[in-house]
Amino acid sequence: MSIITGSEYIDRIDRLQMDIWVDGHPIEGKVSEHPAFKGVMRSQAALYDLQHDKSLQAIMTYSSPSTSEHVGMSYLQPKTKEDLVKRRKMVQQWAMSTNGMMGRSPDYMNTVMMALASSIDLLKGKENCFPEHLLSFYEYARENDISMTHTFVNPQVNREQFYFEDEDDEPIATKVIDKTDEGILVKGARLLATQGGITDEIVVFSAGGIQDKANGFAFSIPSNTKGLKFICRESFVGGDSTFNYPLSSRYEEMDTIVVFDNVLVPWERVFYYNNIQVSNTFMDASSFLPFTLHQAVSRQIVKTEFVLGVAQSIIDTINISDYQHVQEKVSEIIVALETMKALIIKAEVEAELDEWGFMRPNQKTLQVACNVFPRAYARFGEIIQQLGASGLMSIPTEQAFRSSLRKDLDQYLQSKADDAESRVKIFRLAWEMTMSAFGTRETQYERFFFGDPIRLSSGLYFSYDKEAYVKRVKTFLGMD
Numbered sequence: 222m223s224i225i226t227g228s229e230y231i232d233r234i235d236r237l238q239m240d241i242w243v244d245g246h247p248i249e250g251k252v253s254e255h256p257a258f259k260g261v262m263r264s265q266a267a268l269y270d271l272q273h274d275k276s277l278q279a280i281m282t283y284s285s286p287s288t289s290e291h292v293g294m295s296y297l298q299p300k301t302k303e304d305l306v307k308r309r310k311m312v313q314q315w316a317m318s319t320n321g322m323m324g325r326s327p328d329y330m331n332t333v334m335m336a337l338a339s340s341i342d343l344l345k346g347k348e349n350c351f352p353e354h355l356l357s358f359y360e361y362a363r364e365n366d367i368s369m370t371h372t373f374v375n376p377q378v379n380r381e382q383f384y385f386e387d388e389d390d391e392p393i394a395t396k397v398i399d400k401t402d403e404g405i406l407v408k409g410a411r412l413l414a415t416q417g418g419i420t421d422e423i424v425v426f427s428a429g430g431i432q433d434k435a436n437g438f439a440f441s442i443p444s445n446t447k448g449l450k451f452i453c454r455e456s457f458v459g460g461d462s463t464f465n466y467p468l469s470s471r472y473e474e475m476d477t478i479v480v481f482d483n484v485l486v487p488w489e490r491v492f493y494y495n496n497i498q499v500s501n502t503f504m505d506a507s508s509f510l511p512f513t514l515h516q517a518v519s520r521q522i523v524k525t526e527f528v529l530g531v532a533q534s535i536i537d538t539i540n541i542s543d544y545q546h547v548q549e550k551v552s553e554i555i556v557a558l559e560t561m562k563a564l565i566i567k568a569e570v571e572a573e574l575d576e577w578g579f580m581r582p583n584q585k586t587l588q589v590a591c592n593v594f595p596r597a598y599a600r601f602g603e604i605i606q607q608l609g610a611s612g613l614m615s616i617p618t619e620q621a622f623r624s625s626l627r628k629d630l631d632q633y634l635q636s637k638a639d640d641a642e643s644r645v646k647i648f649r650l651a652w653e654m655t656m657s658a659f660g661t662r663e664t665q666y667e668r669f670f671f672g673d674p675i676r677l678s679s680g681l682y683f684s685y686d687k688e689a690y691v692k693r694v695k696t697f698l699g700m701d
């Protein structure tokens with residue numbers, strides 16, 4: 222097998238018959254037909270289909286090192302700077318199809334697994350570690366174009382610095398409760414898993430900060446494994462109409478709480494367990510950060526371009542480009558866009574081979590980008606709200622346009638540049654992007670999906686070498 226088509230993706234997910242709960246009810250029948258999932262699954266399927274477009278195959282795929290078949294470019298382990306460019310182009314090609322609005326298009330997790338598999342030597346010879354399982358899972362995912370969700374974070378019960386959960390019988394945070402000849406048994410919950418319920422597999426890793434070794438492990442299991450349950454938040458799909466809900470009808474990815482009720486993880490899928498040192502250091506020491514951030518920033522650039530397009534469309538339609546504060550606000554978006562573009566190129570230019578021969582983009586530069594973007598994205602929402610003003614509330618639905626109100630709407634909602642229907646289309650998009658449940662979730666996603674922004678900036682502060690600059694000041698002041 223190699224790259225799959227959209228319909229193969231959908232058939233595979235429907236066949237899994239996972240335990241997914243929406244609004245207190247289990248999904249029965251095909252998940253791809255459920256109102257909460259059908260739109261996003263169609264968008265995801267379109268991404269898989271794009272890999273089969275002959276004119277894009279050189280961008281989207283490469284030749285498998287084990288079979289020479291076409292496999293997804295996001296699985297490529299980069300060995301040169303040109304490979305990094307190939308990876309960026311692939312990510313951006315997919316992002317163009319979703320306007321960067323799907324944070325968890327499959328290239329995200331494909332990249333995570335590629336990064337972790339590129340660092341397996343860190344696990345070699347360590348207690349309860351199985352680097353060979355991690356490598357063979359990466360190869361399995363690559364060769365079968367497996368879709369994956371993931372969950373790294375323990376439930377938000379008590380975030381005190383030295384909190385130690387004391388719930389042995391009924392654990393809250395997922396922990397290993399037993400091991401058998403067949404594998405490890407895990408029980409408890411993890412959150413969140415974006416796209417939980419619409420992927421073949423769920424990858425579970427520890428994000429660090431583990432104090433009890435039973436909470437530290439890494440594995441992947443099929444999403445229909447016995448005892449595994451996905452509890453969805455309320456769906457933010459407004460409806461099927463792409464006029465009314467241009468974004469949520471297509472890109473609402475869903476976030477799920479994941480419950481492991483005595484789930485057996487077969488040994489061949491355990492990457493490590495019961496090793497506190499590895500659980501707390503592997504992710505940071507691996508190439509997870511540079512490679513995954515490279516994927517994320519590539520997508521965020523495409524998303525920023527889309528935001529810029531929306532802002533300028535509002536300006537054009539109601540003709541407000543003459544005002545200086547309007548120009549300044551759009552310039553803010555342009556500055557963020559060009560900053561992100563410059564940072565990704567810098568990260569690629571300053572990439573270096575790691576000890577295993579993989580070309581890592583410059584991590585510091587990408588850490589800067591992931592500190593810039595969450596703040597910038599929240600600001601984009603504010604800018605669009607300020608530019609759109611009451612237009613963001615003058616947004617009758619498609620049904621209203623098909624009713625006897627049409628004449629009024631055509632008369633009173635026309636704008637300098639557009640007829641009423643076109644103008645409302647633009648404003649509904651701007652509203653959904655920045656003010657709807659879907660839109661504010663996007664802001665929260667960009668703020669938190671790569672971890673807590675506060676701790677991300679602390680991470681940058683502590684890892685950034687400032688000594689040479691302090692020395693320069695001291696030399697200047699004659700304080701050597």
Ligand SMILES: Cc1cc2nc3c(=O)[nH]c(=O)nc-3n(C[C@H](O)[C@H](O)[C@H](O)COP(=O)(O)OP(=O)(O)OC[C@H]3O[C@@H](n4cnc5c(N)ncnc54)[C@H](O)[C@@H]3O)c2cc1C
Pocket residue numbers: 371372373374377380382412413414415416476662665666669670671672673675676
């Ligand atoms: C839309 C969305 C989708 C997500 N999808 C996924 C997913 O698919 N997979 C996944 O694994 N995770 C996912 N996450 C979770 C994400 O990784 C976490 O939100 C992030 O790591 C922060 O953890 P937390 O939410 O538990 O916040 P907390 O750690 O509980 O933080 C809450 C507040 O307390 C502060 N705080 C807590 N501890 C400290 C500390 N030690 N030092 C300083 N400040 C502290 C934080 O700054 C924050 O203001 C998603 C999150 C969102 C919002």
